[in-house]
Amino acid sequence: MKYPFICPLCHAPLTEQDRSLVCPSRHCFDRARQGYIHLLPVQQKHSLSPGDAKDMLEARRRFLSRGFYRPLAEDVCRAVREFAAADSPLLLDCGCGEGYYTALLEQTCRCSCIGVDVSKEAARMACARSKTIEWVVATASSLPVAGGSVDVVTAIFSLFVNDEYARVLKEGGIVVEVTAGEDHLRELKERIYEEVFPQDKAPPPFGDAFREEALWERRFSFSLPQEALMELLRMTPHSRRMKRDKAASLETLSGLTLTAHYYIRIIRKKRSGSL
Numbered sequence: 364m365k366y367p368f369i370c371p372l373c374h375a376p377l378t379e380q381d382r383s384l385v386c387p388s389r390h391c392f393d394r395a396r397q398g399y400i401h402l403l404p405v406q407q408k409h410s411l412s413p414g415d416a417k418d419m420l421e422a423r424r425r426f427l428s429r430g431f432y433r434p435l436a437e438d439v440c441r442a443v444r445e446f447a448a449a450d451s452p453l454l455l456d457c458g459c460g461e462g463y464y465t466a467l468l469e470q471t472c473r474c475s476c477i478g479v480d481v482s483k484e485a486a487r488m489a490c491a492r493s494k495t496i497e498w499v500v501a502t503a504s505s506l507p508v509a510g511g512s513v514d515v516v517t518a519i520f521s522l523f524v525n526d527e528y529a530r531v532l533k534e535g536g537i538v539v540e541v542t543a544g545e546d547h548l549r550e551l552k553e554r555i556y557e558e559v560f561p562q563d564k565a566p567p568p569f570g571d572a573f574r575e576e577a578l579w580e581r582r583f584s585f586s587l588p589q590e591a592l593m594e595l596l597r598m599t600p601h602s603r604r605m606k607r608d609k610a611a612s613l614e615t616l617s618g619l620t621l622t623a624h625y626y627i628r629i630i631r632k633k634r635s636g637s638l
């Protein structure tokens with residue numbers, strides 16, 4: 364097995380036998396026909412189909428494939444190239460969704476990649492983005508990889524799980540985290556909600572295991588034609604929260620110019636002597 368996967372039940376190392384991953388206690392996990400590995404036991408599932416649903420993922424795939432978030436993706440790749448200590452890092456993209464960013468990271472950062480998402484549908488779709496990335500269904504709160512085995516964790520509009528990221532990273536390894544800023548998609552929210560309340564969107568605090576290397580704040584504008592606007596809406600939770608009349612009025616627009624506003628935070632796991 365090329366990657367240090369561990370059994371989600373007993374945490375012993377997994378080895379690949381035929382199309383299954385097996386631990387010494389004979390817990391066995393099959394590789395799906397599409398290529399992903401399902402390492403989310405029922406005990407770790409909090410619903411029947413956890414994570415993003417198929418319609419959201421399909422909308423996200425269509426929207427991201429149009430390239431409107433390419434500047435954001437390039438910022439993430441730059442952060443990995445600039446701050447990863449290893450020349451050919453092992454990167455784990457946590458909450459990878461349908462794999463847009465993971466695939467670009469693999470292409471541009473000389474890294475080997477594991478894409479983890481709790482949604483089975485996400486892993487299934489991600490298989491079409493790259494055959495060399497290991498796509499895994501698992502939860503961020505119990506990642507099925509050995510402690511101290513990963514050089515980079517990326518978390519792009521997903522979760523920050525301090526203790527688990529600290530466990531899986533090597534000493535000197537980094538987390539590259541992307542979070543939405545206060546003004547992210549503001550023009551869309553103003554059309555959806557009666558009032559948009561100002562929110563503090565600074566990235567969440569991190570624990571003693573890490574020190575901050577950099578915090579980049581970025582903004583850019585992008586103009587969406589109607590079709591892409593609807594895709595963006597469907598890939599966010601807004602489409603489920605908004606009132607019907609607001610949805611109808613968005614459908615009449617020929618397009619909309621929007622602000623992307625986000626933070627990229629790079630934190631490094633301290634070496635044990637420097638804790």
Ligand SMILES: C[S@@+](CC[C@H](N)C(=O)[O-])C[C@H]1O[C@@H](n2cnc3c(N)ncnc32)[C@H](O)[C@@H]1O
Binds near residue numbers: 457458482504519
């Ligand atoms: C907003 S989406 C971002 C996806 C991707 N990073 C992107 O930006 O296109 C968040 C993703 O996190 C996944 N997710 C939610 N809870 C999770 C968990 N506990 N562990 C792993 N992934 C999770 C969802 O299924 C979803 O694909």
